[in-house]
Amino acid sequence: MAVTILFLGPLQDVAGTASRDAAAPLDWAGLLAIVGPEVADQLRDDRVNVACAGRVLSDKQSLRAMDGDEVALLPPVSGG
């Protein structure tokens, strides 16, 4: 088991993939290191949110994903 990172919306195009696996545990620094510099730049934007195990983190820098967790990277939304 590992941590699955999901790239939502336009981040899919930036990452070049919809998902990838990472070793657990995964923290904020580890996430920035593994997603590549372009995605990492976007992650630092306040408008980009991070969800872990189905919950949107109020402080994304507090990320601590464990074995089996899904980490979703959520860029600015556009519905309706």
Next chain:
Amino acid sequence: MRDIRLLNAPFDPGALIASFSAANPGLGGVCSFVGEVRGEQDVTALELSHYEPITLAGMEQLADSAFDRFDLMGLLMVHRIGVIGPGEPIVCVSAAALHRRGAIDAVDFCMDHLKSAAWFWKREQRSDGWHWIEPRADDYADRSRWEK
């Protein structure tokens, strides 16, 4: 009556609104908004993606806020996901209340939040490929009207 849904196939807003109205006996008014894919030149399709664990839950929280904030009898909030063609409905919000103001304001409130604060990502297909759509500055300004 509360009906919050994600749909992955075309729907008939008129039929949804009719059954929603019938499910709120004694109402004084119903206000409904239906959003459709604009038939713009060069746009052949729109795709709405979402994130299963949080998108519907976020719409339920938005409905909770609307019930807290407005004097409502019922709320219908339906949003499409998947690939949608020009002229097809994307979203339908309908509110039932004893008096018009609650119904009208609730629909306005829900739409402003669905546009720029619900967990959806939208892209459109043009002749040169897919393009992601970000909310316009107006969409953020519309939502900020509701901040207390």
